[in-house]
Amino acid sequence: MKSRQTRMFLMDLKFALTLLRKNKLVVSGFVMVLFFIFLALFGDFIVDPNIAKSVDYPNALKPPSWEHPFGTDDNGRDIVAMVVLAAKYDLAIALSVILASIGVGILVGSVSGYFGGIIDEVIMRITDIFLAFPGLVLAMAIATVLGRSFTNLMLALIIVWWSGYARIMRGQFISEREKPYVAAAKILSVPSWRIIFRHILPNAIYPMLVVLTMDMGGVILTAAGLSFIGLGPSPFEPEWGSLASRGAVYLFQAPWIIFFPGIMILFACLGFNLVGDGLRDVLDPRLRR
């Protein structure tokens, strides 16, 4: 069975690759994402992580040069080094927010959508409350209340993010639960939890992959935005948004401080968005026929 599944997976992969190969945009997206992940994983080995905590005032606000290709910031830290060191924080935020949110979303949405009735009504009214806030505003309020730190930023984003997924997952479950394969499973006495997680979930989650990929970028952007208005982590956990935020003050003297972290955010997000966009084509069942 395993080998069969592997073969099936390889066939899928081959199909996906042929599709993706035809689309140069997606390939470039993949490259951007891989580069981002590479920086996040190996950043600490590429540059000395102590740079983040160092202060070198004589070298502060130096424009790009051979020695400092992206210039230096107000503490005299090399921007290249800072940008590289920051990658891991952004990847950590994006991954943990997306995974935690989709986890909650699946749990809430599946129960709500599968069972319906009163449970659904109650859960969805609660979800509606969270959806009633514009995302950034709620995150801002929560982050203010929780106080400035890396974990609090993540927490605030998870609280904002899960409700959207819960609603989508519920919709997916409602449409899937009406399909004959679910009825067939019921008649064969497959227990509810097994129907939810083994039968419906794999089918319901597949279309979500596009949203999840693209939202990786969305989380990075929102986190950066919150950092920028002063709700981000401390300067010693140099997330891209907070790096940029320090640069805003020196916009006219040292525009490079904000320029390069911003570019990094742009490319990481663009990467995820390109991949997600390509994934949409790959997952489109119409193209398979």
Added chain:
Amino acid sequence: MVTEVVKIENLTKHFPIVGGILQKTIGYVYAVNDVTMSVREGETHGLVGESGSGKTTVGRIIVKLTNPTSGRIIFDGEDITRVKGEALRNYRRKVQMVFQDPYASMNPRMTVKSALLEVMKIHSMHKGSEYEYATKLMERVGMSEEHLYRYPHELSGGQRQRVVIARALSVEPKFIVLDEPTASLDVSVQAQVLDLLKELQKQYSYSYLLITHNLAIIKYISHRTTVMYRGVWVETAPTQELFKNPQHPYTIALMSAVPVPDPTLRREKIILKGEPPNPIEKVVACPFQDRCPYVMDVCREKMPPDTDLGSEHLVRCWLRA
């Protein structure tokens, strides 16, 4: 003495329509109205009707995918209308259903093997020899061991329906509801599947409830037939008798409307006027009144009584009452 495997009595199903500001029930879809029928051991009972006749709902009620508003379902002499839990599990080992669209009734992300083994595991059957049993099932429906490793999309339409049948058989049921089992198949494949069903019945004496809109299939495979219109049964008889001697005006019109692939046959067709009535209106008198060429005053006032014409032929029509 023939034994009745399944008997339904005065089965009624009204789906509520919610609406209004407070989302209260503002009406009902009267899907099934007072249906009584039975399926005997080793017999195929055809349930025929057009869309909206309530035939599929009857099938779904029997396998307990939905609960009836009123009426009783009796299986092997036991009232199972309200069974739950363990009793329901036991019931569902004896009763199975095959759906119209085989592709949609299989989980697209499960191989045939895992689908079959899952069932055995849940019912703790054939411990230790699940795989052998799965192979045997596949052979029983005319497929081979290698197909066990396929995903639904790697099978043809006919093969999928065979797999779905094999899965239904895996719990060794006595009774199977077949809901338009060949409607999504091409003619050449349909014949294979119909013959498979016939063959299986001969060997293992399964009882079938065959739900279909296709009179030709009914004629080919079913022993007795009930005709439904707008949630009401209008005529029931042994199939041969029904085709020889249809009594209800609707049955007659239906039979005449079916196109026959014989260009030499010249028949006068009965073209019914109008369309089936709206299912949100309660059925109080004959449901066929608006389209019936022979409609009388009494048809608009009262439900026609069940008239026994002898040799198990029953009809509900004021003309025959």
Added chain:
Amino acid sequence: MKLYEYSIRRIFLLIFVLLGVTILTFYLSRIVLNPLGAYVTERTRPEAIPAIEKRLGLDKPFYIQYIIYLQDLVTFNWGWSRVAHMPVIEALFYRFPATVELAIASFIIIILVGVPLGIISALKNNSVVDHAIRIFSLTGISIPVFWLALTLQYSFSYLPKVAGLPSLPSNGRVDALLYQQYPVNRITGLMIFDSLIQGNFIIASDALLHLILPAMTLAFLSIGAVTRVARSSMLEVLRQDYISTARAYGLPERMVIYKYALKNAMIPVTTLSGLLFGGLLAGAIITESIFAFPGMGQLTVFAISSNDSYTIMAFTVLASFIYVLINLLVDIVYAKLDPRIKY
């Protein structure tokens, strides 16, 4: 169900949502935050604290506190804004028109650019033009707001100014000196509208110039979303059977696309645009603060930097109320647009 019944039901449900919203903000502001924060400073004598607590009702049980909180909300007694030096409600309402003006300006750009781009992209599916538009819109949704705002500010305001070229204003709503010279009476608070009806074209045009950069910033971020939805729904509609019908019955291609397909394709676009507008109205926090645009968002950023929790929470409540109301409107419009919709 009739449309009006649906609307009433939605408003009915809205009350529950709004109650939920207030519970959440109450929880955040009273329980997690220290509600005394705004009233107690280092110079407050410790023995005076119980009196303040009593005055604020903090000695009562939570549910009573919540009822007081609700009462205060309904009577617009939203507390004192430390950053604005006036009651929060006054500060927010004073600044709301600026936010509205910015929202309208950027919304117009979003629709005028986003929808046509999406349709062109769909009609020229898989061509070079399509790919270019795709990159453009994906870039739009990938770009950090602050970065875009600052880059625009740097390149259209700062650089030209340094080089002695004509430049766009990047600070505030109107030139303060000019405004002193040609004052405008505040009627609606929408500066361009007010100055126009008072015949003050100098201020109107200056205010318009001040809108360009912030509106472009906001627009660029959302054009991508509109373009993508317009593109995909147009593609989806063009695949539908009824388009074949229109063609098979000899309707000209232009009519098939611009009349028959477009109306169907615009339904999801309308929904999205409504939501975007709701988001814009609820405050463009970062953009306003960078361009020193005196709307609600800017006030909020001030409040964050000086820990003014009353202002932040008041803004949160107001923003979500606006957002929810716009959502409701969008749903009703949607139901009106699509005759198939079942409520």
Added chain:
Amino acid sequence: MLLSVRDLIVEFYTYRGIVHALNGVSFDLDKGEVLGLAGETGSGKSVTAFSIQRLLPANAKIVSGKIVFDGVDLLELSEEKMREIRGQRIATIFQDPHTYLNPVFKIERQFLDVLKYNDPEIKALENKKEAERIAFEKAVEMLKKVKMPAPERVLKMYPHELSGGMKQRVLLAMAYSLTPDLIIADEATTALDVTIQAQVLEIMKELQKEKNLSVLLITHDLGVIAENCQKAAIMYAGRVVEIGDVKKVLISPKHPYTQGLLKALPRTDKEVELVGIPGTVPDLVNPPTGCAFNLRCPYAKEICRTKVPPYTLEEGSTVACYLYGGK
């Protein structure tokens, strides 16, 4: 000869590869004749219809062949000329009435637009209001012709407010209002209930007789063909394998596939023993060489596996099979 299709080859480009949907389809249709085109899923009957109307999706290509309609090869026409043909000379009635009407426009709008662009009388009118009024009257008249109850009210409705049978009548009325020479009915009654199907077929028959129209009736239901057509063509894997007088084709079928199809068909008019055709329809991405039916044919010979059989005339039917024609 009104319509003459010759050696039509159509391919679809998909990610799975090239689908050889039509592999040399040929048939003729006379004025006033009703030709039934039958076949199973994937036999290419609908693709044939869409090719004649030149409405194939973007990933399809007509590789070669001729579609001569009233002396003109449709494949050579400009898009604008083709549009006129579609509007005024060839009308199509599609399978699923639920999806073939635009859901967000009232029936009135859709019907009147069709008339305004195609009806020469209405097109000639300068006054827009007047044109609109006359078009409305004409629409009502056509709806009456298809026995639609309360046509004025129906025109003011949205498609979703009508039943399937009613929608199909609206489409019929629209099609016939164009006074075409040829009607292509692509599984026009398949989605309908039998009693409704009988109504619609009856209306189609009446209109056909009244105007002496030519009809290409595409269906998988041999019963519908037997009762409505003079000629029948059986398609398999993108080719017409047998064509001839409907009595000949259905009573004494020549091609093994036609024979198999009839033996597999359960029927209401007599007792039969069904015999299914073994195997399945070939995958048109990798069609078999030679006769496409050779893998399922009980009479398959060596030559069937290598060369595509030519057409031979056998007792009045044209058959593509090596069993006939001497060799």
